[in-house]
Amino acid sequence: MNVLKHVPVTLALLIWAGAASAHTGNVAGAGFITGFLHPVFGWDHVAAMVAVGLWGAFLGRPAIWVLPVAFPLVMAVGGAMGVAGVPLPGIETGIAASALVIGLAVALAIRPPIWVAAVVVAVFAVFHGHAHGAEMPEAANPLAFAAGFVIATGLLHLAGIAFGLLASHPAGRIAVRSLGGIIALGGVGFLTGAL
């Protein structure tokens, strides 16, 4: 009973206590998380990345792995341009257009030759890379920031591929093409500024 008397006071003091900052983390952690969240919290990036994975899965081999390999490599070129401060006009338009074009390709079940698909994806990858790369030098740890956004981009591709694998079933094919249509509509929204 005597102990219980002090419980409210102790609880109140614990609540008022300042936050302990033993593990402040290092700059590498902060850079990685920031980089990781950069594409994840940008709906235009998410839509385009998932669309790349969807299209790769929809086209089947070898596109299913050529596109997710080609995209980060070319994105890095755009990223390097952003880091170096090389200007690229129409970045936001290019990113929005990527969701529209690749989403439409999935929705309309367009099956171009693999090199055409790779070029389309690569062109848009430059815009995405530039958007990420331009912010890279400002990050606490640029290398960790780069690792974060490259891995997040890759995981979004994998998410698209995983969903795109449903296309092997008739009902799944409708679902995949519908998602492509939704992404294309999202692209229109990004282009017009409605989203």
Place this chain on the structure above:
Amino acid sequence: MKRLALILIALPAPVSAHAAFGDLGPFYQGFLHPAADPAQGLLVAAGAIALARQPISTVRKAFPALVGAAFFTLLIGNWFAPPQPGVTVVALSALFISLWAIVPLRTPVMIVSGLAILLGALAAVPLLGSDRAGRELVLMLFGGTLGIAIFTLFLWGAAEWADRRIVKVASAVVAAWIAAISLMTATLPS
């Protein structure tokens, strides 16, 4: 007494017991350097993925070459100070190795072993120049060599497993990610 305890609870100072990377001692400093230095981690990861893309018979020769190169670099390099590779050099090396890993080329064992030797040496060089001697030198030597060997082996194993169990090109996709990170890192202003 209770009042004093309550006052002490009410006035907590920020705890700073655990510095992110304090002086871990020569063994753990050497052992953890591929994880503590992101550029070094990138290089070791690129090397491990590249090895995973080669046949196991090649890896059996190249992996000991890599570990041996790291050991002898630490041993010999302690007596003279070789130039430290900058982040750009390390990133470009990781870029070259990861691009090589993406392309499914069956490279001759001699070339793979040669690249493994260069990789082992490059991964070990940042540990040099710390003026260690005696027991500290021995601990750093074994810690550094073991760290490079274990990190490479772990990542190689993970890539091998992913290639066999998930999809055959999983390691090529990861190599593309490493190449992308390396390229952007190489362009960063020093």
